[in-house]
Amino acid sequence: MNKTLVVLLSVFTLSSAMAAEMTEDQKTLYAAGLLLGQQLSAFSPTAAELEIVKKGISDSIAGNKPAVELETYGPKIQQLAQSRRAALAGKQAAAGKAFVDKAAKEPGAVKTASGLIYFSLKEGTGPNPAASDTVKVNYRGTLIDGKEFDSSYKRGEPIEFPLSGVIKCWGEGVQKMKVGGKARLVCPASIAYGDNGAGAVIPPGATLNFEVELLAINKPAPAPAAAPEAGKK
Template structure:
């Protein structure tokens, strides 16, 4: 998995640079290049969160980067262990996602649906509930389990409208439990969201997703509304 190797390498470089800056005093981002490089570090960190690295493992990543930069003899062969990155990312992602789902299911008011989706009503609605074949208008916010926001109709300043059977299964199932005027949280297992493929660049593979959804109305205001996948 090339992106994994690159991200790990750059993370190590960022860590080495941070250590060097700390040795000289607290890092100050003065130039546009420095700020941009810092943004690169933020982006890389988010892109490899799926590995759920421990502090000790981050140090191992830094060691690998140091050995590469100094032409030291590597502790392992990259040709042997590089191809294992994808499997590790998948296993770590699934484990972290399941842990998040288990914790979400324990929250007061949370309901585990047949598919594994965790539904939690945040505000009771007073209108009708939609069917899978209905078109709905919603406001929503989507985040990774890390809290990183990847999509928001609120930020776009415009509600989303789509046929309920034209979006990810988590939404098709969960939104049907809502009533117009209500608001709910949906915690979506990867299999009920974007699965092993994810939705690059914002949603990594095997991601458990968290949505806050506000059901505004049922029925299309515009003829022939096109399906819109949350997160796209």
């Protein structure tokens, strides 16, 4: 789960039934649609607005006369995306604060200075991982409405990553665990993906909820001994 988001893997996973019915060209075009959808997710378009987007795509492909001047409205695209993102982040922040405040009052909750709410679901054994370690985990991530956005369990295999390369919530929370342990991490946006969110799966300003199982800790390999300088013993 690195900063570029392992959770985005799930966005590109086709159902086996759908994939079986597609040619290689169709799969590639489907992937193009996914990428376009990720870009458009910044606008949080309504169903009606999505129809307008489809009209723009079809007019462009067909070579029809545009309904608006691209030179006029093209420069406004980024401005609208930023405005929509900021509005969504504000809504998510308000809902996330209420979720975090409630979680902090639950039995077993430990709130840290960063804002992380940590719950130990099962105690492990042995040492805690250090920030320089690589860990092997299983996990499930959900939004505050309970919608699952990623799960190593569903992919059928755990994942390994260096703790130095994950969101702050994970870097801090997993260091509190021991091998064999399970924990719940409630992550405010400030220590997750902030006001930018992550692609189409994690909205701007989203508070996240993770269930994590620590399976193994791998210490970094020791640095090789320095070779003696010439002429010295």
